[in-house]
Amino acid sequence: MIVALAGGVGGAKLALGLSRVLPEDRLLVAINTGDDFVHLGLHVSPDLDTVMYTLAGLANPETGWGLANETWRFMEALKRLGGEAWFQLGDQDLATHVERTRRLAAGEPLSAVTADLARRLGVRHAIAPISDNALRTIVLSKDRAYAFQEYFVREKAQPELHAVRYDGAAEAALAPAVQAALTSAGLRGVIICPSNPFLSIGPMLAIPGLREALRARRTRAIAVSPIIGGKAVKGPAAKILRELGQDVSPVSIARYYAGLIDVLLIDHEDAACAAEISSLGIEPVVTPILMQTLEDRERLANMCVHSLQ
Amino acid sequence: MIVALAGGVGGAKLALGLSRVLPEDRLLVAINTGDDFVHLGLHVSPDLDTVMYTLAGLANPETGWGLANETWRFMEALKRLGGEAWFQLGDQDLATHVERTRRLAAGEPLSAVTADLARRLGVRHAIAPISDNALRTIVLSKDRAYAFQEYFVREKAQPELHAVRYDGAAEAALAPAVQAALTSAGLRGVIICPSNPFLSIGPMLAIPGLREALRARRTRAIAVSPIIGGKAVKGPAAKILRELGQDVSPVSIARYYAGLIDVLLIDHEDAACAAEISSLGIEPVVTPILMQTLEDRERLANMCVHSLQ
Numbered sequence: 001m002i003v004a005l006a007g008g009v010g011g012a013k014l015a016l017g018l019s020r021v022l023p024e025d026r027l028l029v030a031i032n033t034g035d036d037f038v039h040l041g042l043h044v045s046p047d048l049d050t051v052m053y054t055l056a057g058l059a060n061p062e063t064g065w066g067l068a069n070e071t072w073r074f075m076e077a078l079k080r081l082g083g084e085a086w087f088q089l090g091d092q093d094l095a096t097h098v099e100r101t102r103r104l105a106a107g108e109p110l111s112a113v114t115a116d117l118a119r120r121l122g123v124r125h126a127i128a129p130i131s132d133n134a135l136r137t138i139v140l141s142k143d144r145a146y147a148f149q150e151y152f153v154r155e156k157a158q159p160e161l162h163a164v165r166y167d168g169a170a171e172a173a174l175a176p177a178v179q180a181a182l183t184s185a186g187l188r189g190v191i192i193c194p195s196n197p198f199l200s201i202g203p204m205l206a207i208p209g210l211r212e213a214l215r216a217r218r219t220r221a222i223a224v225s226p227i228i229g230g231k232a233v234k235g236p237a238a239k240i241l242r243e244l245g246q247d248v249s250p251v252s253i254a255r256y257y258a259g260l261i262d263v264l265l266i267d268h269e270d271a272a273c274a275a276e277i278s279s280l281g282i283e284p285v286v287t288p289i290l291m292q293t294l295e296d297r298e299r300l301a302n303m304c305v306h307s308l309q
Numbered sequence: 310m311i312v313a314l315a316g317g318v319g320g321a322k323l324a325l326g327l328s329r330v331l332p333e334d335r336l337l338v339a340i341n342t343g344d345d346f347v348h349l350g351l352h353v354s355p356d357l358d359t360v361m362y363t364l365a366g367l368a369n370p371e372t373g374w375g376l377a378n379e380t381w382r383f384m385e386a387l388k389r390l391g392g393e394a395w396f397q398l399g400d401q402d403l404a405t406h407v408e409r410t411r412r413l414a415a416g417e418p419l420s421a422v423t424a425d426l427a428r429r430l431g432v433r434h435a436i437a438p439i440s441d442n443a444l445r446t447i448v449l450s451k452d453r454a455y456a457f458q459e460y461f462v463r464e465k466a467q468p469e470l471h472a473v474r475y476d477g478a479a480e481a482a483l484a485p486a487v488q489a490a491l492t493s494a495g496l497r498g499v500i501i502c503p504s505n506p507f508l509s510i511g512p513m514l515a516i517p518g519l520r521e522a523l524r525a526r527r528t529r530a531i532a533v534s535p536i537i538g539g540k541a542v543k544g545p546a547a548k549i550l551r552e553l554g555q556d557v558s559p560v561s562i563a564r565y566y567a568g569l570i571d572v573l574l575i576d577h578e579d580a581a582c583a584a585e586i587s588s589l590g591i592e593p594v595v596t597p598i599l600m601q602t603l604e605d606r607e608r609l610a611n612m613c614v615h616s617l618q
Contacts, residue, residue, distance in 0.1 A: 041350070041411045073380050077404035082429050083411075091400040095386035102350045102392075120391050 001025075002308065003181050004191045005130075007032045007200025008047045009064035009234055010226055011193035012054035013291045017301030018191070019055050019125045020294075026188075028126045029055075030178045032195070033110070034137035034166060034203030035148050039087055040078075042097040043104055046149070047200065048114055048129055049096055056121040064234070067092045086154045111175040126177060130204040133172035137203045138165040148199070157236040161243045164198050169206035182213045189308030190214060192223035194289065196237045197256045198244075205260070214260040222263040222307045224289055224300065225250040229269035233290065250284075251276045258282065263307045265289055265300070310334070311617065312490050313500045314439075316341045316509025317356045318373035318543055319535055320502035321363035322600045326610030327500070328364050328434045329603075335497075337435045338364075339487045341504070342419070343446030343475060343512030346458050348396050349387075351406040352413055355458075356509065357423055357438055358405055365430040373543070376401045395463045420484040435486060439513045442481035446512045447474040457508070466545040470552045473507050478515035491522045498617030499523060501532035503598065505546045506565045507553075514569075523569040531572040531616045533598055533609065534559040538578035542599065559593075560585045567591065572616045574598055574609070 002022060006015050006029050015029045032047045046065065053059040053067055060066045070090035079085045089097065096117060103113045109132040118127050139151040141159040151159060174182070181187060190213075195201055205211045214221050230248045232238040238248045246252040250266040254277040257264070264282050266273060267289045274284040285307055291297045311331060315324050315338050324338045341356045355374065362368040362376055369375045379399035388394045398406065405426065412422045418441040427436050448460040450468040460468060483491070490496060499522075504510055514520045523530050539557050541547040547557045555561040559575040563586040566573065572592045575582060576599065586593040594616055600606045 040407050041414055042407070067386075071380065071382050071400065073400035074383065074404050074407075077376075077401035078408060080429060081404055081408045081426055083404065083408045091380065091382035092386035094403065095383050095390055095392065098349050098351070098383075099387060099390045099392045105350055117390055120389060 001181050001184060001186045002027055002188050002191060002305065003178070004029045004193055005032075005195075005201055005204055006030070006047070006051055006193040007195030008035070008050045011047070011195040011200065012051045012059070012064065013297055014191070014193040014224060014300060014304070015051050015127075016054050016294075017291070017297030017299075018304070020298050021301045021305060022125070024124045028128060028177060028181045030128055030130050030175070030181075030204065032200045032204055033129045033131060033135050034199070035152070036135070037147060037149050039149070040084065040089075041101070042089075042094075043101045044087075044089075044097050045100065045110070045114075045129065048127070049093070051127055052114070052118045052121060052123060055123040055125060055127065056118070058121060066090055087149060109175075111177060115177075128175045128177040130175060130178060130210070131172040131207055132175050134168045135172050135203055135207065136167040137199060138167055139199075140165060152199075157239065161198075161240050164202060166203045166206040169203060170208065172207045174207055174209050179209065182210070187219050189219045190217070190221040191304050191308070192221070192257065192261065194224040194226040194233065196226060196232075196235055196240070197253060198237075198240055211260065217262075220263065220308045221261045222265065222304060223253065223257050223261045224265045224304065225253045225267065225270070227253055227270075228267040228290060249273055251280075254280045254282050254284075265303065265307065310490050310493060310495045311336055311497050311500060311614065312487070313338045313502055314341075314504075314510055314513055315339070315356070315360055315502040316504030317344070317359045320356070320504040320509065321360045321368070321373065322606050323500070323502040323533060323609060323613070324360050324436075325363050325603075326600070326606030326608075327613070329607050330610045330614060331434070333433045337437060337486060337490045339437055339439050339484070339490075339513065341509045341513055342438045342440060342444050343508070344457050344461070345444070346456060348458070349393065349398075350410070351398075351403075352410045353396075353398075353406050354409065354419070354423075354438065357436070358402070360436055361423070361427045361430060361432060364432040364434060364436065365427070367430060375399055396458060418484075420486060424486075437484045437486040439484060439487060439519070440481040440516055441484050443477045444481050444512055444516065445476040446508060447476055448508075449474060461508075466548065470507075470549050473511060475512045475515040478512060479517065481516045483516055483518045488518065491519070496528050498528045499526070499530040500613050500617070501530070501566065501570065503533040503535040503542065505535060505541075505544055505549070506562060507546075507549055508544075520569065526571075529572065529617045530570045531574065531613060532562065532566050532570045533574045533613065534562050534576065534579070536562055536579075537576040537599060558582055560589075563589045563591050563593075574612065574616065
């Protein structure tokens with residue numbers, strides 16, 4: 001069993017690659033829920049859904065999130081009624097939120113709902129929220145706190161990030177499937193997907209048990225850099241590194257994960273960083289890590305699996 | 310000011326006619342909420358929405374309920390997820406339920422939410438739920454109780470109706486706008502639309518204040534028969550009358566409303582019932598009451614308004 005820690009789009013890409021090179025019972029994708037929020041009374045889990053839709057082959061290939069062939073009649077009608085329209089909910093996607101909200105309200109844990117919805121959509125590998133408890137990433141600028149989606153979607157990640165807080169993390173427990181996989185005798189390694197360290201992986205590492213499991217690791221753990229050649233592949237990771245006074249470089253990623261991983265996969269563009277990464281006690285592996293095609297995803301997934309050996 | 314008491318499709322037809330012959334500030338449509346239910350976590354108000362969409366010119370002309378040019382992507386996706394699919398929720402219609410549910414949860418009364426949504430959809434006349442409190446019509450067969458939509462939609466009104474119960478009615482208060490209109494010095498009359506007496510008007514009459522206001526009436530009150538020539542124009546009214554051992558005739562309607570109305574409008578097909586209706590202390594007015602065209606609705610509306618004089 002391999003555990004992959006994934007955020008949204010970047011995590012889903014590598015998770016898809018892993019699902020194509022690993023048997024069904026050998027992969028658990030543990031997914032960030034720090035982005036989750038209640039919107040219009042609905043429990044929305046953006047990263048869970050991105051991974052679920054991607055593994056089901058239903059994701060929108062242009063955006064990387066949401067469903068393919070989506071329609072927006074609900075949003076148009078909601079605007080007409082004066083409803084909050086800054087967060088886009090597609091007509092089909094809405095069914096996921098309504099059904100999840102209903103089942104959570106009926107007392108089912110998020111991991112049980114997720115497993116069942118994923119199965120119904122045809123996902124064959126295991127996916128789980130990192131926790132069944134509420135976890136909320138809060139972005140702090142100098143003068144105020146933003147709930148994650150306010151910062152990320154409504155404010156388009158424009159506010160200067162001063163710090164990040166993971167509300168609920170200290171009281172949260174790892175989801176049963178994640179806990180079981182991490183402590184199982186069959187664990188063969190942990191892969192940290194190329195997701196944003198501060199916004200997607202950080203919330204998961206803040207839950208008691210995960211950081212400790214990586215620190216004490218009985219098996220190897222690796223990460224894939226979300227930074228290539230001084231830029232983030234997607235999203236605000238580069239901007240955030242600058243705002244935190246750090247270099248936009250895989251070295252900063254290595255520093256973030258120091259003590260938790262054995263290997264960091266970096267791109268050829270960043271080969272010059274290898275020595276500095278080594279000095280942090282992490283083995284750099286230089287390989288193409290940009291995932292544009294399905295073949296890229298599979299090749300990188302194989303590279304990750306081999307690096308665990 | 311004229312108050313019209315309306316249920317779903319039949320009520321909405323006459324309400325539309327009334328809205329076309331009365332100035333904006335001279336009509337309040339008070340609408341049954343005994344059909345309301347929480348479905349998939351959403352507060353659904355079928356009769357409110359049928360009247361609102363009809364007065365907004367947005368109703369589906371084929372069904373009489375729901376929105377015109379509706380799409381069903383949400384329902385298709387919900388089925389794929391194993392969700393409850395017996396109650397159809399269109400993609401645009403869903404926005405009404407989501408926004409209403411959100412605003413109710415935030416503490417707004419149903420009548421305030423209804424007034425605002427209606428205004429945003431372009432409804433110019435006043436519409437109000439009969440009450441801001443929970444009112445639930447329960448249909449009793451010999452061996453079990455059905456929540457209204459279970460009986461009406463899921464079971465397609467097939468179970469034999471033995472009795473009807475209006476849960477919450479005794480504790481409910483008339484909505485402020487309804488109470489104000491009924492007690493206003495400017496009240497010019499009450500019109501009971503051709504809705505199902507047991508399922509649509511009965512729940513409203515069970516709320517303290519309405520029956521009393523009609524009984525003591527300072528202005529005239531009239532009703533339009535939902536039965537024409539031994540048949541219900543729409544829905545299970547005829548079947549229910551038979552199950553309750555009553556004739557499928559406007560006479561049974563007159564008996565139901567005896568003491569509450571001055572006039573009952575009946576169709577030419579039922580002219581033979583006039584004498585028996587008179588004997589109940591209600592003046593029968595024989596006129597075409599079937600509403601097929603917009604002109605039919607306006608003509609009947611005018612007839613109702615004249616009968617109040």
